[in-house]
Amino acid sequence: MILNSFDHHHDQGLSVVDDNGEKRVLSEMDFFAAEERNSSSTLEIKTETHEPAGKELHLHINTGLDLLTSNTNTNLSERRSMDSNRSAEGGRRASDTEFVVLKAELDRMNTENERLRAILNQINDKYYSLKMHIMSLLNHQQNPGSAEIKSDDRKMINEVADDEEKQGFKINLKHCGQRELIMEDKDGKTQLDHQCSSSPLCTEEMSMSNGLLHKINSAEINTSKDLDHQAAAEATMKKARVSVRARSEATMISDGCQWRKYGQKLAKGNPCPRAYYRCTMAVACPVRKQVQRCAEDRSVLITTYEGRHNHPLPPAAMAMASTTSAAATMLLSGPMPSADGLQNSNVLARNVQLPYSQNLATISASAPFPTVTLDLTNNNANIPTNSLLHSPQAPAFHAPFSSHQQHLSPGAGIQVLDSSQDIVNAATAAIAADPNFTAAVAAAISSIIGNSQRNDGVVDRNNSVGDVGK
């Protein structure tokens, strides 16, 4: 057997040439593969270079490993004893030395691996922290706050940047005004950027957005103007709504929260009744939701959430709380022209179609309450729909955006700029990444604005709401 070195250039991992001359590529090495158990413990290591064929370096190494040994921690005296028994065959001493060398090398690599893992974790943590601070900073650029906070943020950025530099990475705070954050390695190769296409990272990141809201809010407490702004933001937050359009035959999408129906009305302009629910997962939880079928397309269910939860969320709700939190953030931290932007009639009198995901998210503020509409009925090319369509709880989301949804043509109204786009990008990624889509979306929305509390293990009970129009 020929064991090849890792081919870093082609990212092929470990390749092995077997006794028949066939080359195999291994992502993991299985020393205990059945066909190898009784074979010789000799490894032929071929250093595969990019030199012409025939110049490959072959190293024949007797590993000295007892591959039949189940306990890899067999003590050395036993191993030495076994080795000495074999020494009669000759060459044992050399293989013993090689074994020690290999073991040392293995230990060294394990140590290195641990170190790299720790560094990676540290980088991830600091990346998120830094990003939160940057967004907070940017918020202050729009809503000038205290210099103290800016100083703290700058200090934080410097500290993190120093750390990354020491660890072989650097944070590139490029075009901060446009919310670009890029992590590069020493060679300048981008490792992560603000788009954060890796869904686990995005999910993690988005789950922090509630914390960001709190951070932003708490950072605004310094002046009376900020207090006013905070009060206004909270009032708006209370009134802010997130509407989700999803294609579903079910009477209500399961969202991980528990709801109790308290009313039903026939609303004007829609023959389908509108059902009113309140969250019953905690006493006096103020969150309400309305469920109604779309008049134009009865297969589309429109769920509108309002308020913030006053309790921890179940796992299913937490799964996508990040998404709607992002929507709320988008709604409330858009390109406000002033600190009073939320009260600004210009803001409240506009509708904005978000540029990233066409037909996916729309801000509508023409209604009494500012509303973000997430349209999940669209088979958007930007979304890996296969992850959306096959959830056992989720119906297929593939209809085109229904016509009654308000849209603005480009240039009409105020386009949501980068921060909001980033948030929507991330929200979209989070949506697309979550296999339990329906539960995730609804859960997220119910928790929208809200609840950044850590999930404390509340069991997800199936909601027991009734049918709309039953």
Place this chain on the structure above:
DNA sequence: CGGATTTGACCGGCGC
């Protein structure tokens, strides 16, 4: 029997 749902009554905001 307790909790959830139904459904008509009621309330408040808004426009005319």
Place this chain on the structure above:
DNA sequence: GCGCCGGTCAAATCCG
């Protein structure tokens, strides 16, 4: 002031 409409209340009813 009045009517419309969305939203909520609460008694009656249903259901497990």
